Amino acid sequence: MKQAILLAAGRGRRLQRDEPKCLIEIAGKALLERHVENLSAAGIESLAIVVGFKQERIREFLTAKQFALPIELIENSQFERGSIVSLQVAGALLENGAIWMDADVLYPAALMSKLVASKNESCVLLDRRSDETGEEMMLGFREGRIRMIARRVAPHAPWDLVGEAVGFAKVGPRGGAVMRKILDAEVAAGRLDQEYEAAMNIAFGEIVWGYEPVDEFAWTEIDFQEDVEKAERIAGGDVKF
Numbered sequence: 487m488k489q490a491i492l493l494a495a496g497r498g499r500r501l502q503r504d505e506p507k508c509l510i511e512i513a514g515k516a517l518l519e520r521h522v523e524n525l526s527a528a529g530i531e532s533l534a535i536v537v538g539f540k541q542e543r544i545r546e547f548l549t550a551k552q553f554a555l556p557i558e559l560i561e562n563s564q565f566e567r568g569s570i571v572s573l574q575v576a577g578a579l580l581e582n583g584a585i586w587m588d589a590d591v592l593y594p595a596a597l598m599s600k601l602v603a604s605k606n607e608s609c610v611l612l613d614r615r616s617d618e619t620g621e622e623m624m625l626g627f628r629e630g631r632i633r634m635i636a637r638r639v640a641p642h643a644p645w646d647l648v649g650e651a652v653g654f655a656k657v658g659p660r661g662g663a664v665m666r667k668i669l670d671a672e673v674a675a676g677r678l679d680q681e682y683e684a685a686m687n688i689a690f691g692e693i694v695w696g697y698e699p700v701d702e703f704a705w706t707e708i709d710f711q712e713d714v715e716k717a718e719r720i721a722g723g724d725v726k727f
Contacts (some may be wrong), residue, residue: 488531489579492521493572493682495538495565497530500709507542507708508589509547513721517592517708518544522553524595528602533556534579536572538565563570567678567691570685583607586626586682588653592717597652607658608689610635614701616650622707623651623683625697631692632695635683646676652700653707655686664692 498507508518518535525533528703537544537559548557550688562572573586578588587600601611610632612625620641626634627647635651657665668685677684689695704720 488529489584490525490584491529491573491576491579492518492533492535492589493569493586493663494518495536495562495572496569497539497565498590498709500715501711504540505543506537506589506649507544508535510590510708510714512714512717515721516547517589519551520592521587522555522557522715523590523698524552524593524598525593526555528599529556530585532556532558534560534576536560536562536576536662537588538562538572539627546649561594566590568681568682568684570669570672570682571678573665573682574673577666577669580657580666581654581659581664583658585656587655587727588707590708591653591705592708592720593652594703597700597703597705598654600698600700601654601656604623604696604698606656606698608661608693608695609656610695610697610701611652611654612649612697613646613652613705614649614699615710618648623653623700625649625651627697630694632697633690635686635690649697649699651683652705661689661693661695664689669682 494508509516533555558574562575564571575613620637626639626645628645668688682705706716
């Protein structure tokens with residue numbers, strides 16, 4: 487697995503900051519810089535960043551930093567719509583196999599390495615410590631494969647396992663082709679206000695997706711100010727689950 491796609495086009499209204507969330511500094515270092523370091527450590531050889539809201543800020547940041555990892559920017563002009571559009575505009579990169587990831591997550595390099603090294607050709611990261619509250623994206627696993635991702639999975643079926651999705655996924659070439667086909671079809675049909683998880687739910691029915699547990703890692707998605715504060719504690723090594 488050599489290619490990663492970072493979805494950084496969204497506005498992040500809930501955080502109420504006038505900048506892309508990937509530029510938020512946690513313990514003195516921007517999330518974007520942390521992503522590049524972690525991806526490089528995991529063996530990723532190229533990164534595509536889907537940009538939209540205040541994209542000039544990201545361009546300026548990258549120019550100033552001059553990372554060794556090759557970075558391509560892909561513009562999503564419809565960044566006000568759902569994240570399905572951001573993944574669809576980068577869909578061609580999925581066909582050789584790739585990782586895609588939300589830009590608003592703080593995590594250690596070892597977590598990314600676990601996804602890259604997974605023997606599952608199509609794979610998600612699942613945290614079994616999380617309870618379903620309606621805020622997190624949850625995963626339902628049954629009979630050897632992931633069957634569903636949604637904010638509420640508990641009412642839908644008896645699951646062998648339920649856990650929170652970290653916000654990163656991996657596909658091989660076959661899974662990438664399936665995802666691209668679904669993404670293109672959904673966008674062509676005008677269903678632009680969905681999250682990319684809607685496409686994943688369709689793909690779960692076409693190919694087998696496995697998971698890697700990440701219960702041993704401290705990580706957090708950053709949607710609200712309290713998440714920034716939690717991320718600061720994680721970065722400082724002081725967080726309790």
